[in-house]
Amino acid sequence: MKQMNREVVTNKMNRRLKMNTLAKWIFFGITLLILCILVILLVRIFSQGMAYFDWHFLTNFASRRAENAGILGPLVGSLMLMVVVIPIALILGIGTAIYLEEYAKKNWFTHFIETNIQNLAGVPSIVFGLLGLTIFVNVFGMGPSILAGGLTLALLVLPIIVVTAQEAIRAVPNHLAHASLGLGATKWQTIQKVILPSALPGILTGSILALSRAIGETAPLIVVGALVFVNYLPSGFMDGFAAIPIQIYNWTIRPQEEFQQLAAAGIILMLILLIVLNATAVWLRNKLNRKQQ
Amino acid sequence: MGERQYKSEIRAHLASKKKGKWFERSISPLLTVLASISVLTTIGIVFTLLKEAYHFFQETSVWDFITGIEWTPFFASDPKYGIWALVSGTFTITVIAILFAAPIGLAIAIYLSEYASDKVRRILKPILEILAGIPTIVYGYFALTFVTPLLQEVFPELSRFNALSPGLVLGVMIIPSIASLSEDAMTAVPQAIRQGAYALGATRLEAAIQVVLPAALSGIVASMVLAVSRAIGETMIVTVAGGSSPNFGFHPMESVQTMTAYIVQVSTGDAGYGSTLYYSIYAVGFMLFLFTFVMNIFSRYISRKFREEY
Numbered sequence: 001m002k003q004m005n006r007e008v009v010t011n012k013m014n015r016r017l018k019m020n021t022l023a024k025w026i027f028f029g030i031t032l033l034i035l036c037i038l039v040i041l042l043v044r045i046f047s048q049g050m051a052y053f054d055w056h057f058l059t060n061f062a063s064r065r066a067e068n069a070g071i072l073g074p075l076v077g078s079l080m081l082m083v084v085v086i087p088i089a090l091i092l093g094i095g096t097a098i099y100l101e102e103y104a105k106k107n108w109f110t111h112f113i114e115t116n117i118q119n120l121a122g123v124p125s126i127v128f129g130l131l132g133l134t135i136f137v138n139v140f141g142m143g144p145s146i147l148a149g150g151l152t153l154a155l156l157v158l159p160i161i162v163v164t165a166q167e168a169i170r171a172v173p174n175h176l177a178h179a180s181l182g183l184g185a186t187k188w189q190t191i192q193k194v195i196l197p198s199a200l201p202g203i204l205t206g207s208i209l210a211l212s213r214a215i216g217e218t219a220p221l222i223v224v225g226a227l228v229f230v231n232y233l234p235s236g237f238m239d240g241f242a243a244i245p246i247q248i249y250n251w252t253i254r255p256q257e258e259f260q261q262l263a264a265a266g267i268i269l270m271l272i273l274l275i276v277l278n279a280t281a282v283w284l285r286n287k288l289n290r291k292q293q
Numbered sequence: 294m295g296e297r298q299y300k301s302e303i304r305a306h307l308a309s310k311k312k313g314k315w316f317e318r319s320i321s322p323l324l325t326v327l328a329s330i331s332v333l334t335t336i337g338i339v340f341t342l343l344k345e346a347y348h349f350f351q352e353t354s355v356w357d358f359i360t361g362i363e364w365t366p367f368f369a370s371d372p373k374y375g376i377w378a379l380v381s382g383t384f385t386i387t388v389i390a391i392l393f394a395a396p397i398g399l400a401i402a403i404y405l406s407e408y409a410s411d412k413v414r415r416i417l418k419p420i421l422e423i424l425a426g427i428p429t430i431v432y433g434y435f436a437l438t439f440v441t442p443l444l445q446e447v448f449p450e451l452s453r454f455n456a457l458s459p460g461l462v463l464g465v466m467i468i469p470s471i472a473s474l475s476e477d478a479m480t481a482v483p484q485a486i487r488q489g490a491y492a493l494g495a496t497r498l499e500a501a502i503q504v505v506l507p508a509a510l511s512g513i514v515a516s517m518v519l520a521v522s523r524a525i526g527e528t529m530i531v532t533v534a535g536g537s538s539p540n541f542g543f544h545p546m547e548s549v550q551t552m553t554a555y556i557v558q559v560s561t562g563d564a565g566y567g568s569t570l571y572y573s574i575y576a577v578g579f580m581l582f583l584f585t586f587v588m589n590i591f592s593r594y595i596s597r598k599f600r601e602e603y
Binding site: 016017019020023024026027028030031033034035037038040041044045048091092095096098099100103104112113116117118119120122123124125126127128129130131134135138155158159162186187188209212213215216217218219222223225228245248249252253260263264267270271274278 | 316317320321323324325327328329330331332334335337338341342344345397400401403404405408417420421423424426427428429430431433434435437438439465468496497498499519522523525526527528529532533553556557560561566574575578581582585586588589590593
């Protein structure tokens with residue numbers, strides 16, 4: 001029998017161990033690289049945009065002169081869009097999730113709806129814009145209005161809300177529902193008083209995620225016909241509108257340096273909105289979780 | 294309590310119960326209607342695209358559309374609608390994005406699932422989520438005003454609008470989804486299999502590459518296909534930094550135009566309702582829908598069909 005050569009084995013083992021350590025650091029380095037990109041992105045935006053990000057920027061309309069330009073019109077437009085998106089997306093999304101989890105029988109139709117929602121989640125956002133342009137703007141005659149834009153965005157984020165709400169409802173322990181039904185509560189009473197409150201933190205997180213997505217969406221609104229230059233406040237939901245991401249787009253593609261700095265200032269505003277939204281979600285979730293325990 | 298009062302209370306109670314029943318019964322159909330909206334949305338998308346594209350194909354032959362390589366819709370005389378000019382622009386950027394994102398995303402997935410401690414993972418995963426949550430217009434801004442000038446230092450011949458810069462930034466955008474879906478697939482590989490490899494003397498690297506990776510391959514490939522689909526449908530990065538020159542071929546250093554960027558270009562212009570130009574965005578939108586739809590189905594098929602069951 002051929003004997004093992006201790007030296008060869010040790011060498012080989014050392015080499016393998018070294019490879020392992022090397023690979024570990026390479027993987028770690030690559031992971032850090034992503035962190036660096038995020039930092040560079042943020043530093044770049046803040047260093048470019050802070051000069052323009054002030055009270056004047058928030059309270060003035062767009063202007064052809066960079067130093068006079070503000071983002072008031074798009075800011076109000078984005079907020080009004082959310083007023084349309086929030087109720088519609090939540091009612092449709094949570095309703096669909098309750099139906100799928102609590103009422104639907106396990107048949108082809110249920111399966112079809114679930115597959116359909118997965119597919120909708122993968123449809124490019126700009127295609128939703130084409131849907132909105134035909135159905136809401138032209139067929140329903142809403143014109144390029146806040147209502148048409150909001151409905152388009154609501155359909156766009158619907159799959160996110162449905163899927164996260166489904167998960168949250170599924171995570172509610174069965175014995176809670178059983179106890180409620182055992183005490184004589186009806187099915188809807190159980191859903192309303194037991195299941196939904198218990199699933200609320202999860203549903204809330206998903207909804208905030210969906211809203212964050214809606215606030216940052218640009219392409220579908222462009223297709224629906226959002227305006228790129230607004231110097232009035234919309235007086236109602238049937239008015240034309242601009243939105244923050246559209247204004248950012250419009251400033252970004254101008255060749256002048258000042259407008260790109262304005263774009264950065266607009267991005268700062270949008271990021272602040274997103275951070276506030278997400279921080280609220282975390283805070284609410286913690287508060288609700290504590291209350292339940 | 295008198296008997297009469299007692300009776301009337303029971304009656305009231307029964308009446309309210311009857312009313313309650315009616316209410317209970319109406320919930321299920323109501324929710325069915327709400328759930329149907331998502332189906333209606335899909336039907337609406339397909340119907341809209343087909344109907345408006347049909348108008349487009351009244352004026353342009355389908356054959357020229359799906360075989361042509363010239364895209365000159367703005368020419369007053371004899372405009373050409375050959376979709377391959379736009380498809381090649383989309384593919385150029387998508388290929389750059391996936392070549393950049395796949396190895397990095399995979400490396401992050403391996404690090405997170407095989408090497409990182411719980412503590413490190415708890416810090417890194419939210420950072421990936423932040424990257425995934427940044428609106429695409431922000432990435433577009435970053436590509437045009439930062440990455441392109443930076444790349445021009447390295448490649449002086451790079452034009453202001455090009456495929457390389459949005460491709461790389463698009464890669465950054467899809468890295469989080471590749472990383473997190475691949476990590477999910479790798480974490481789903483049972484611990485026992487890993488420990489078996491360690492027991493045979495494998496290092497962590499060997500176990501990761503030779504045991505965990507093959508076991509999780511279906512999930513990893515599915516994550517990449519999904520990422521490709523997202524890259525194809527992405528709009529703002531490529532519109533802002535990619536330019537608007539629909540040229541057939543693979544030209545990473547030059548201005549290109551993707552399918553999505555074309556739709557934006559027409560939408561921001563003044564194509565009248567009912568013009569061929571107006572209908573053309575639906576034909577392009579339909580191609581886009583088809584590509585992403587097939588990719589998504591394919592991704593789900595891979596992860597279902599080739600999943601290793603333990």
